[in-house]
Each structure stands twice: as C-alpha cells, then as structure tokens.
Amino acid sequence: MVIQDTLFVLWLLAAGPLWAALGMFLLPSVNQGKAEKDQISTTTLRIAGVVAGFALGPIGVGLFYFEPALIRRTTLTAGIILTVFVSSQVLVRIINPDLPSGLWLILAGPLWAALAAYFLPRQYRAVEANDQNVLTAAALGGFAIGPLIFGLMWKNTPKISRDWMIVLGSLGAWQIYTLFAIHNATNPCVAAPFHITYLTQQTANGIVIGAIYSLMAVGLTLIYSVQGIVSFAHGQLYMVGGYFSFYFLLHGSNVLSELTGAEISINPIWGIPVAAVIVFIMGAVFERIFLKPMHEGLIERVSEYAILITFGFGFFIEYTTLAIAGPFPQRADRFIEIRRFQLAKTQITEEFAFGPINIIGDRAFTMVVGIVLIFALLYFLQRTWTGRALRATSQDRQAAAVTGINPTNMNTLSFGLGSMLAAMSGAALIPIFAWVPWVGAEMVGRSYVIVVLGGLGSVPGALLGGIIVGIVEALGAGCHPDPSRGAAYKEAFALVIFALVLLLKPTGLFGREQT
Amino acid sequence: MNRKTLFVYLGTLLAMIALIPVGMVQADGHCEFADEAITIGALVPLSAPGSVEGGIAMQWAIEHAASGINADCGIQINGGNYRLEIVVGDSEGSPERGQAAVERLILEDNVDAVVGVYHSAVGLATMTMLDDNGIPTVFSEPWNDNVSANGIIEYEGKPPRIEDGIDHIFRISPASSMVGPVVVNWLLSLGVENVVLIAENTDYGQPAAADETARLEAAGVNVEKLDVELGTEDFVPILSRIQASPETPDAVRLLVTGETSLNLTQQMAELGIAPTGDTICVTNQYAFNSDTYWGTVPDGNYCAFNRVGIIPSLFNDLGTELNAAFEEAWGKLVPSYAMASYDAVHIIANAMEQAGSYSDAATIVAAIEATDLELSQGRYYFDYGSHNPDLPEGTPAFMWHQWPDPIVTVMQYFEQDQSALNAAVVYPEVYQTHGSSYIVPGTSP
Numbered sequence: 040m041v042i043q044d045t046l047f048v049l050w051l052l053a054a055g056p057l058w059a060a061l062g063m064f065l066l067p068s069v070n071q072g073k074a075e076k077d078q079i080s081t082t083t084l085r086i087a088g089v090v091a092g093f094a095l096g097p098i099g100v101g102l103f104y105f106e107p108a109l110i111r112r113t114t115l116t117a118g119i120i121l122t123v124f125v126s127s128q129v130l131v132r133i134i135n136p137d138l139p140s141g142l143w144l145i146l147a148g149p150l151w152a153a154l155a156a157y158f159l160p161r162q163y164r165a166v167e168a169n170d171q172n173v174l175t176a177a178a179l180g181g182f183a184i185g186p187l188i189f190g191l192m193w194k195n196t197p198k199i200s201r202d203w204m205i206v207l208g209s210l211g212a213w214q215i216y217t218l219f220a221i222h223n224a225t226n227p228c229v230a231a232p233f234h235i236t237y238l239t240q241q242t243a244n245g246i247v248i249g250a251i252y253s254l255m256a257v258g259l260t261l262i263y264s265v266q267g268i269v270s271f272a273h274g275q276l277y278m279v280g281g282y283f284s285f286y287f288l289l290h291g292s293n294v295l296s297e298l299t300g301a302e303i304s305i306n307p308i309w310g311i312p313v314a315a316v317i318v319f320i321m322g323a324v325f326e327r328i329f330l331k332p333m334h335e336g337l338i339e340r341v342s343e344y345a346i347l348i349t350f351g352f353g354f355f356i357e358y359t360t361l362a363i364a365g366p367f368p369q370r371a372d373r374f375i376e377i378r379r380f381q382l383a384k385t386q387i388t389e390e391f392a393f394g395p396i397n398i399i400g401d402r403a404f405t406m407v408v409g410i411v412l413i414f415a416l417l418y419f420l421q422r423t424w425t426g427r428a429l430r431a432t433s434q435d436r437q438a439a440a441v442t443g444i445n446p447t448n449m450n451t452l453s454f455g456l457g458s459m460l461a462a463m464s465g466a467a468l469i470p471i472f473a474w475v476p477w478v479g480a481e482m483v484g485r486s487y488v489i490v491v492l493g494g495l496g497s498v499p500g501a502l503l504g505g506i507i508v509g510i511v512e513a514l515g516a517g518c519h520p521d522p523s524r525g526a527a528y529k530e531a532f533a534l535v536i537f538a539l540v541l542l543l544k545p546t547g548l549f550g551r552e553q554t
Numbered sequence: 555m556n557r558k559t560l561f562v563y564l565g566t567l568l569a570m571i572a573l574i575p576v577g578m579v580q581a582d583g584h585c586e587f588a589d590e591a592i593t594i595g596a597l598v599p600l601s602a603p604g605s606v607e608g609g610i611a612m613q614w615a616i617e618h619a620a621s622g623i624n625a626d627c628g629i630q631i632n633g634g635n636y637r638l639e640i641v642v643g644d645s646e647g648s649p650e651r652g653q654a655a656v657e658r659l660i661l662e663d664n665v666d667a668v669v670g671v672y673h674s675a676v677g678l679a680t681m682t683m684l685d686d687n688g689i690p691t692v693f694s695e696p697w698n699d700n701v702s703a704n705g706i707i708e709y710e711g712k713p714p715r716i717e718d719g720i721d722h723i724f725r726i727s728p729a730s731s732m733v734g735p736v737v738v739n740w741l742l743s744l745g746v747e748n749v750v751l752i753a754e755n756t757d758y759g760q761p762a763a764a765d766e767t768a769r770l771e772a773a774g775v776n777v778e779k780l781d782v783e784l785g786t787e788d789f790v791p792i793l794s795r796i797q798a799s800p801e802t803p804d805a806v807r808l809l810v811t812g813e814t815s816l817n818l819t820q821q822m823a824e825l826g827i828a829p830t831g832d833t834i835c836v837t838n839q840y841a842f843n844s845d846t847y848w849g850t851v852p853d854g855n856y857c858a859f860n861r862v863g864i865i866p867s868l869f870n871d872l873g874t875e876l877n878a879a880f881e882e883a884w885g886k887l888v889p890s891y892a893m894a895s896y897d898a899v900h901i902i903a904n905a906m907e908q909a910g911s912y913s914d915a916a917t918i919v920a921a922i923e924a925t926d927l928e929l930s931q932g933r934y935y936f937d938y939g940s941h942n943p944d945l946p947e948g949t950p951a952f953m954w955h956q957w958p959d960p961i962v963t964v965m966q967y968f969e970q971d972q973s974a975l976n977a978a979v980v981y982p983e984v985y986q987t988h989g990s991s992y993i994v995p996g997t998s999p
Contacts, residue, residue, distance in 0.1 A: 227798045237798045244790045366606035367843075367886075368813040370820075370850040378824055378853065397797070399790070399824045472787045473813040473820070473850040477602030481785050516791035526792035527755050527781040 049388075054096030062092030062100040069107045079110060090118035112202070119209050147185035147214065155181030155188050156543075168196035175543040176203050183210035219518075228518035232391045240396050241517040242510055247398060247406045249509020251468060254409040255482060256489035256501040257416060258460030264433040264496030265453035266330070268345040272353035273461050273486060274479025276318055279356050280462025281469035281478070282364055283317050284310025285371050307371045307470045311408070314466035315459045322458025325352055326451045334450055361476040368473035374404040405467045412463060413502050416456075420498065429453060433496060485530070488537040494550025503548060508533045585627035591637040592629055592912045594620070594902060595659035595668040595689075596895075597645050597652065597680065603785055604647020605812045607846075608672045608891055612694065614883060615876070615892035616640055616669060619899035629903050632910055638903065641665060647672070649679030656680045660687045666912045667691065669898040672891060674698035674757040681723045688915040690922060692901050693725045694894035697733065698757050699765075701725055702956040721955060722915060724922055726894050726901070726934065728862055728960040729952040730762040736962040737807065737836060737860050738769040740981035744834065744992055746804035750796055751779045752818065753809040762809045778803070784814050789821050796827055805834035815840050816850040823853035829995050834858065842965070843886055844974040856995040858966040858980065863890025864931050865963055865985060866975045873930040887974055890931070897929040923955070932959060961985075968993045 051057075066088035070078040087110045091099030099118070103110055159177035163170035173192075176199040180188030184207075191197075220229035227237045255277055262270050270276075288305050295303040329348050338344045377400035384394040420426035431439040432449040440446050465479075472478065489508050493500025515532030519525030540547060596616040599609035620638045627635045641663045643655030652671075659665045660683070668684055668691040671677045677696035684691045693701060702725040741749065749770055753763035760781075767777045778799070780792055796803065806828045808815055815838035822828050822835065829835035841847045841859040851857070864873060866887065873888075876896055880888035905921035906912045923939035938945055938954045945953060964981040965974070968988075978988040978999055988999035 227795060233798065237794070240794050240798070241791055244794060248788050248790070361606070365884075366610050367846050368607070368816055368850045370852075373852075379826065397794075397825055399821070402790075473816040475602075475606070475813050477606070478787070480602060481787060512788075513791040513794075517795050522792075522795055523779050523781050525780070525795070526752075526786075526789065527783055529786060529788075529791065530783065 054092065054094060054099075056093065058092035058096040058100060059089045060092070062088030062090075062103070064088070065100060066091075066103055069104060079107060083110060083115075087115060087118070090115060090122050094118055094121040115202075116205055119205060122209075148182060151181035151185040151188070152178045153181070155192075159189070159192050162193055163196050166196055169198050172199040172201075172204065172544070175199075176207060178543055179204065179207035179211055183207050183214060219520075223520045226518060226520060228514070235391075236393055236396065237517070238514075239393075241513045243396055243398055244517075245510030245513030246506055247402045247509070248513070249506035250406040250409045250502075251402070251464065251505075252482075252485055252489055252509055253502045253505025254412055254464040254467065255461050256486040256493070256505055257413055257498055258457035258464075259483075259486050260490045260493065260496055260498060260501045261416075261429075261460065262453055262457035263490065265429055266334075266450055268330075268342075268349070269487075270454070270457060271346060271349040271483075272325075272356060273457070274483030275353040275356040275360075276322065276458045276461040276479075277465040277482055278474070278476060278479040279321075279360055280314040280318050280465030281371075281474050282360055282369075282465075282476075283314040283462065284466035285369050285469050285474065286364075287313045288371055304372055307374055307466070308408070310371065310469070311463050311466040314462040318462030319455045319459040323451050323455035325458075326454035330450065330454065331447065334447065357476050357479075364476060366475060368475050369469070370473055371470040373470055374401050376400075399471075401470050405471060408467050409464065410502075412460070413498070416460070417498055425452070481530070485533055488533045490547075491537060492540050492547055494547030497547065497549035500547055500549030508536065511536055585624075585635050587628055587637045588634040591639045592906065593639045593641055593663060593665045594899060595656075595663065595665035595670075596640050596642045597655055597659070597668055597670040597676070598642065598895075599647040599672050599676070600642070600644040601646045604645060604676075605672055607812070608695070608889070609644070609647075611880075611884070611889055611892040612670055612672060612895040613642055614880070615888075615896040616899055618876075618879060619896045619903075623899070623903050629906050629912065631907060631912060636912060638899075640899075645671070645673065645676045645680075647676065649675045652676035652680050653683060656683050660684075660689060665689065666906075667902045667918070669902060670694060670895055671696050674701060674761075677701045678757055685722045689722055690902065690905070690915055690918045691723050692898040692922070693723065693727065694898045695727045695891040696725070696758070697727060697730045698761055699729045699731050699950070699952045700761075702729065702952045702954055721939070722919055724901075724936065724955045724957075726898060726931075726957040726960070727891070728962060729950075729956065730758065731765050731950060731952065732960065733860060733862060733962050734762060734765045734769060736982065737964060738766050738773075740964045740991070741770070741805055741807070741834070741836070742773050742775070743981070744805075746775055746834070748776045748801055748803045748805075749778075750803045750806045751777055751809065752792075752806065753779060753781055754784050754811060754814065755781050756784060758811065759809045766807065766809070782810060782814070782818070784810070784812065786814060787817055789818050790825065793822055793825050793827055797825060802832050803828075804832070805836060807836040808838050811838055811840060813850070816847070819854050819857060820851040823851065823857075829854075829856040831995055834992065836860070836964075839890070841967070842974045843889065844967075844972065844977070845886055847967075847974075848971045855967055855970050855972075856993065858964055858992070861890070861963045861965045861979075862960055863893055864961050865965075865979055867979075867987065868961075868985075870928070870930070870932070872928075876930045893930045897931055897934065900929050901925055901927060901934060932961075966993055968997075968999060 063085045066084040067081045069084065087103050088100060091103050155177040156174055160170055160173045163173045177188065177192065180191065223229060228234055259270060259273050262268065284307065288307055288310050291305050292303055295305065329352070330345070332338055333341050333344055379400055380398045380403055382394050382396040384392055386392045420430055428439065428444040429449055429452060431442065431444055432446050436446045485508060489504040490501055492507060493504030511532050512529050516525045516529040519528060596613055598612045599605050600613065617640050620640045623629065623638050628638055629636045641659060643659045645652035645655050659668060668689050671680070671693045672695045674696040677693050678698060678701060681691070681701065702723065751763050751767060753759040763779055767779055770777050782789065782792070796806070806822060808818055810818055819835065819837045827833060835857040837854070837857045837859045839860050839862055841854070841857060842861055847854065869877060873893065876893060877888040880886065880892060901922060904927055905918050905925065908921040908924070909917035911917050920940065923936050923941045925934050925936060927934045934957055936955055937958055945951065963979050963985050965977045966980050967977050978990065978993060979985045980991050980993070983991070990999045993999050
C-alpha cells in the first residue's frame with residue numbers, strides 16, 4: 040500500500056477511523072445525568088459517534104456531543120451517506136486496483152442478494168415474525184454483506200426498520216462505487232483530484248432537473264390518490280400548458296407593445312398561472328363529462344375505460360395542438376438574463392481544487408419555482424379544509440362522504456389540480472426546452488417511474504422520487520464507463536430504478552399498502 | 555309538394571351529387587382528363603417520433619408538385635391526360651410503421667410510384683418491399699449509404715444487382731459519405747486536433763459518425779464519440795462530461811436531427827462549451843430554418859452547420875418560385891428536403907411520360923435512369939444504373955441510382971437573429987460568400 044495522496048493523509052489525521060472510535064466511545068456519555076425519558080438509545084449514540092467521527096472528525100463528534108438534539112434520522116442518514124462516500128474514496132486509494140471483482144461476486148453481490156431474498160422472507164413467515172420490508176432488506180443485505188445477512192436476520196428475525204434499509208443500501212452503493220472505481224480508474228467520477236467537483240456537478244445537475252420532474256409527477260400522483268386511475272393524458276396536458284404559456288406571452292407582449300408603443304416582453308413566469316387556470320378548467324370539464332360516469336357506476340369495465348378515455352383525451356390534445364400550432368419547435372424567452380450561475384474554482388490544497396460548478400440560470404430558476412409550487416400544494420393539502428377533504432377522499436370515499444365531503448366534487452378537483460400541475464410544469468419548462476406537440480411523451484414516461492418510486496399517491500414521495508431519478512440519470516450518463524453509451528442509456532437508468540422498486544418495494548418510498 | 559315530386563327532386567339532387575366527381579375527373583378548366591388517375595404514394599413522417607416538421611414540409615412539396623402538374627393537364631401518356639393523385643403514408647419515422655404504410659400504399663391504394671422518405675431507417679426497411687413489388691421509387695431525404703446501394707454492398711467490386719432484375723430505388727438526397735467529407739475537410743482545413751462527435755442512435759447518425767470518425771482519425775485527429783437518443787431533452791449530464799475532459803475540444807460536431815439538435819445546441823451554448831473562441835460548434839442542417847433556430851437556440855450565434863441542397867443565392871427560377879410558395883404557406887425558407895420531394899414527383903412524372911406508361915415499372919425505371927431534367931435543385935441525372943452498370947474502380951456502391959450532384963456546403967451564422975439567406979457560406983471555397991472559411995466568435999467577416 041503506497042499512500043501518495045496528501046489529502047488522504049490529512050483525512051486520516053483529521054477524521055477517519057481514529058475519530059470514529061473516539062466518537063463511538065464518547066457519545067453515549069451525553070445520556071449521563073438525564074432523566075430516562077430524555078435519554079437517547081445507546082446504539083443510536085454509538086452509530087452517531089462513528090458516523091460523525093469518521094466523516095467529520097472532531098467537528099462532527101463535537102456537534103453531536105454538545106447538541107444531542109441534532110442526532111436525528113436525517114442527520115444520521117446524511118452522515119452515513121457521507122461516511123460511505125469518504126470510505127469508498129479511501130478504499131479506492133488503498134485497495135490494489137487489480138483485485139478481481141470476482142471475489143466480490145463470490146462473497147456478496149447479486150448471487151447472495153437472490154438467495155437472501157428467496158430464503159429470509161420464508162423464515163420470517165415460518166416463525167410468524169413481522170415480515171414487512173424483509174424482502175427488500177434481505178436483497179440489499181445479501182448484495183452488500185453476502186452470507187452475513189443470514190447471520191443477522193435468520194435466527195432473531197429482527198423488525199426491519201427504515202434505518203436497516205439505509206445502512207444496507209448505503210453499504211451496497213459503497214461497494215458498487217468502490218468496485219467501479221477499481222475497474223475504471225480514469226473515469227471522471229473517480230479519477231482524483233477532479234472527481235469531487237465532477238460528482239458535485241452531476242449531482243447538482245440531477246437535483247435541478249429532478250425537482251422539475253417532480254412537479255409533473257406530483258399531478259399524476261394526486262389524480263391517482265383520489266381517483267385511483269392513472270391519467271394517460273398527463274404528458275399532453277404538460278405539453279399544452281407550455282403552449283398556452285407560449286401563446287399568452289407572444290400575443291400578450293404584442294398587445295402590450297402596440298398599446299404602449301414600446302417593445303415589451305412579458306416574463307415567462309406570468310405564463311405559468313395562465314396555463315394553470317386554462318388547463319385546470321380543461322381537466323375539470325373533462326372529468327365531469329367523461330370520468331364522472333365511471334364513478335357513478337354507469338361504466339362496466341372501469342379500469343379499461345379510464346385508460347382508454349384518458350388516452351383518447353391525450354391524443355385529442357396532441358393532434359389538435361399539432362393542427363393549430365404546427366410541428367415547428369417553439370421556445371419562450373428566458374426567465375432570467377443570467378445564462379448560468381457559476382461557483383468559481385477554489386484551490387483547497389496544492390493538489391486539490393474544487394469547482395467550477397455550473398448551473399444554467401433558467402434551470403435554477405425553474406427548480407425554485409417547482410419546489411415552491413410543490414410546497415404550496417403540500418400546504419394546501421395539509422392545512423386547508425379542501426385539501427384535507429381531498430386527502431380524506433383518497434383514504435376512504437365513503438367515510439369522507441359521511442362527514443359531508445362531496446366525493447364527486449373532490450374527483451373533479453383532483454383531476455383539475457393534477458392537470459393544472461402538469462400544465463404548470465410545462466409552462467415552467469418551455470423557456471428551457473424546444474417545444475413541439477409530442478414533447479410530453481418522454482416526460483410522462485419518467486413521471487410514471489417517479490410516482491412508483493415515491494409511492495403512488497404520495498406528494499413528498501413524488502418530490503423525492505423526482506430528485507432521485509434526476510440524480511440517477513445524471514450520474515448514470517456522466518459516470519458510465521463508455522461515454523459513447525452513457526448518454527444513450529440515460530432514460531434506461533431511471534427504468535432500472537423502476538424495475539428495482541417494483542421488485543423490492545412495490546409500494547415505493549412513501550406509498551401505502553393497498554387494503 | 556306531393557310525394558312523387560319530392561322523389562323527382564331528390565333523385566335529381568342525388569344524380570347531380572353523383573355526377574360532380576365525374577365531371578371533375580373529366581374536365582378541369584382547360585384540361586380533359588382520362589377516367590383513370592395515376593397514383594403516387596408519398597411516404598413521409600407525420601407523427602412522432604418521426605420528424606413531423608420535415609414530413610409536413612415534404613407532404614406540402616409533393617402535393618404542390620402534383621397540383622402544378624395537374625394544372626398543366628396532368629401527365630401526358632399516349633395522347634391522354636392523366637390526373638396525378640397523391641396518397642400519403644405516415645411512416646412515423648419508424649421502420650415498422652414505414653413498412654405498414656408501404657404495404658397499405660401498395661396493396662390497398664395500388665400506387666404506381668412512391669416518393670418521399672425522410673428517415674434512413676424507414677428507407678432501409680421499405681426499399682426491399684418497394685423493389686419486390688416493382689414500384690418505381692425516388693427517395694428524397696434518407697442519407698444512409700446503403701439506401702441507394704440497396705444491398706449492393708455485398709456485390710462490391712462486381713456488376714450491380716441488375717443480374718437479379720430491375721432495381722426500382724433511386725435517390726436524389728446525398729449519401730452520408732457525400733456529406734461527411736465536406737464537413738471533415740472543412741474542419742481539417744481549420745487545423746482541428748480534438749473533435750467531439752455527438753451522433754443520434756439511428757441509421758442516419760451511426761453510419762455518418764463512423765464515416766466521419768474514420769476520416770478524421772485517418773488525418774490524425776483525436777475523436778471522442780457520444781451517442782444520444784432522439785427525443786431526449788436534457789443533455790446537461792453528458793455535456794458536463796465534455797466540460798470535464800482534460801482537453802478542451804477544438805470542435806463539437808452534431809450528427810443529430812430535428813428538435814433534439816436544437817436542444818443539444820442550446821444547452822451546449824448555455825454551458826459555454828461551444829461556440830467559443832476555442833471550440834467550433836457544428837450543428838445540424840436544421841439550423842437553416844433560421845426562425846426556428848433563433849427561436850429555440852438564442853445562444854447559438856456563430857454556430858456552423860452543413861447545408862445540403864442548393865444555397866439560396868444559387869436558386870434558379872423554379873427554386874425561387876418554390877421558395878416563394880413555401881414562404882407563403884409556412885413563413886419560412888424552403889428546406890432542401892421539400893425541394894427534393896418536389897423534384898422527385900417531377901422526375902417520376904417525366905419518366906412516365908417518356909416511358910409512355912404509368913404501370914410498366916421496367917420502362918419507367920429505364921426512363922428515370924435516362925433522366926436529364928432541370929428542376930428546383932439543378933440538373934438531375936443518374937450516372938449508374940442498368941444503362942451503365944459497371945461502377946469504375948473506387949466508385950462507391952451507393953452511386954448506383956444516385957443523383958451525383960447534391961450541393962453540400964458549410965454555413966455559419968455571425969449575427970444574432972440572422973436570416974439563413976444572409977448567413978456566410980464558409981466552405982467549400984468555391985461557394986464562399988464572405989471570403990472567410992471560419993468566423994471566430996465575437997468577430998465579423
């Protein structure tokens with residue numbers, strides 16, 4: 040082992056295993072002198088100590104020691120991810136790059152994942168233990184730690200909490216990254232010293248576009264949660280929202296210019312509410328005419344009807360738009376005149392510099408718009424009577440009706456709102472992409488992946504799912520060993536996530552079990 | 555009104571309605587048309603994922619050509635005037651949909667000839683069907699080398715397929731191997747050493763990229779090739795990869811069509827990759843639609859693009875008329891594939907007149923081979939076919955039934971919102987309009 044990397048030596052001194060051991064030993068003492076009800080479990084404190092010490096050294100341990108209130112699931116998760124990342128960096132440097140990944144395939148990897156996923160759930164059922172999440176944990180555990188997962192889960196059949204999943208998932212991801220780094224030493228995602236900047240850039244790309252994806256997916260999940268149907272017109276509603284915004288901006292600017300005699304260009308931000316109102320009405324009217332009979336028992340084959348009628352609605356919108364707007368690509372003006380935001384390059388050590396990180400100006404703005412709109416929707420759903428009524432209808436239509444909520448109106452509202460959200464994301468994106476009448480096709484496919492990943496019917500799930508899909512696509516395209524194929528497979532990376540979620544956790548991250 | 559009178563009125567009305575089309579067939583102003591009409595199939599993409607904009611422009615040009623021919627009393631064969639009817643098949647840009655459309659054109663619509671085709675994948679998938687069914691065909695836009703070679707690639711060095719019968723497929727768009735050298739030679743003349751090629755994952759993009767890569771590498775240029783899927787909107791992750799390369803590329807060349815190329819070009823410009831003082835941007839010929847280009851690529855000033863087809867300053871009278879009609883219909887400059895589609899209909903019509911038949915495929919093919927016709931893109935002729943079956947040593951197989959003279963140029967915008975009519979032709983030197991082979995960003999020619 041030859042350590043040539045100054046940064047690595049620095050880390051060994053300033054953080055790493057030494058501080059991890061210290062943190063594990065030190066942190067349980069924060070319980071001293073506290074009433075039993077205020078105490079934090081020793082295991083949690085030890086984990087927090089290891090994570091904080093390993094990743095951030097004395098700073099991390101100090102933070103948790105003096106502010107134990109910070110020891111929460113979110114901080115621990117962030118710590119675990121950071122620890123996994125840092126330790127993978129360490130391994131890349133100290134492991135012999137010629138180590139065959141065959142060894143990993145024998146000791147862990149897919150074979151053990153399959154075996155664990157097959158046997159462990161059976162064992163849980165045999166002893167009548169709580170088998171929730173066991174399949175996922177078994178697969179992740181087998182993948183990450185091989186036969187050891189049997190040792191952990193077979194006899195004691197512990198209840199599988201979310202923390203289990205995070206730890207096992209992080210371990211698996213860490214192993215993949217390490218193996219990847221060993222075999223692709225020149226890949227920009229692992230080649231020091233630039234890889235930290237590059238990974239940050241790609242993660243930022245993913246978060247920005249992911250937040251934008253989320254907005255569209257949220258509409259889809261809202262319709263599903265209340266009505267139990269998947270709208271196949273969602274892509275076209277997204278598309279037509281962009282067009283409504285575009286033509287409003289075009290004609291509105293012309294009218295204002297004529298009235299004032301000066302050249303006036305309306306900012307695309309104003310196109311968003313216009314598209315929202317028009318498409319909300321479109322969606323609500325469509326629901327009243329074509330979906331209401333379905334809920335009133337006038338349609339025999341409800342599922343098939345819902346698919347076909349929304350498909351038909353989508354085709355109608357697409358081809359009407361093609362006839363009116365034509366096939367020529369359009370694009371609205373910029374939201375902001377800043378072409379890109381740049382975090383300048385910073386020299387940290389002689390060998391290591393961080394940056395520059397570039398984010399396209401309009402994308403950053405759209406991301407903020409998307410997140411604000413999603414939080415506004417969450418506020419509406421959580422804090423207003425109508426929002427609560429929508430949620431109540433999504434949980435139990437009959438019970439909601441008993442309390443005075445009109446489920447028919449809630450259906451119309453949900454479809455209108457869902458359509459409106461698609462249109463708003465279209466109106467937010469028309470300054471970013473070339474807009475054509477079939478632009479929704481790619482986006483809607485991704486939305487299905489996002490809502491399944493986040494959990495059908497879950498708004499926070501859609502937000503998180505969008506960001507995950509964005510990051511996975513960005514890192515997949517950016518880190519693929521063959522640059523030539525990386526871009527071509529971009530959409531496929533999201534589909535891999537889709538397949539894994541369906542296989543391991545069909546309810547998604549925040550989805551409810553069907554009762 | 556009694557019942558009998560009512561029946562008489564109704565009967566008369568119905569008879570009049572029934573006679574209207576007959577009258578239309580029999581007489582159209584000054585022309586007396588034969589009862590039968592000649593039917594030409596137009597195979598164009600009218601739905602996504604195909605290039606709908608291209609398909610609509612081609613359909614317009616084909617129908618415009620047909621209405622012009624009909625206004626001149628149709629196709630004259632053996633003293634009769636035959637009205638030309640166009641039946642449109644939507645290929646959707648996909649091979650299987652293209653095959654289904656061709657099957658319908660042949661079996662249900664009984665077309666006498668076929669023109670059009672935008673995507674190479676559709677051309678490759680349908681040419682055998684068209685050939686097997688004896689349909690004289692003139693393709694006007696696919697670029698894949700094997701389209702006109704039509705399997706002749708296997709016969710390299712031997713007399714072409716004439717041994718197997720008549721080859722019904724002709725092409726008046728260039729082969730990729732006719733376009734590639736122009737752009738490559740231009741880049742080489744500028745002294746590039748590192749080039750990033752971004753190619754769409756289709757039967758057009760991949761062979762074209764392979765051809766250009768081979769030519770560049772043979773000249774000692776380092777080439778990095780990236781593949782993308784048509785329809786993708788967000789290219790930032792892959793463009794970040796280019797930014798992360800240790801060496802800044804001297805040129806980024808896009809072999810990507812349609813709105814995908816517009817998104818890619820704009821994102822490349824937004825990220826500051828190209829066009830810059832260090833990196834040349836070579837985008838797709840779609841940039842020639844200047845209104846669309848500036849509307850969707852506002853940061854794309856100083857991008858160069860290859861232009862296939864005659865340049866506006868060289869338009870002949872017919873080209874000028876066609877351009878005026880297209881501008882009136884669509885408010886845009888006529889694209890080369892619309893001009894080629896227009897010309898393809900005239901080539902077929904002329905061949906039928908020369909052959910004295912609209913149904914004898916062998917005679918029509920022979921007449922197309924003998925074409926010598928001045929149309930909107932220039933003089934059409936075919937060097938190699940059954941009339942001249944021996945391709946000389948070194949002549950590529952795709953020259954069989956291939957119009958040899960499509961003009962390929964490299965153009966470059968140098969002012970924001972500039973019309974394509976005013977963009978500089980920078981290569982080949984013989985067509986240069988501004989005395990410069992490259993306008994460095996930030997400067998004027």
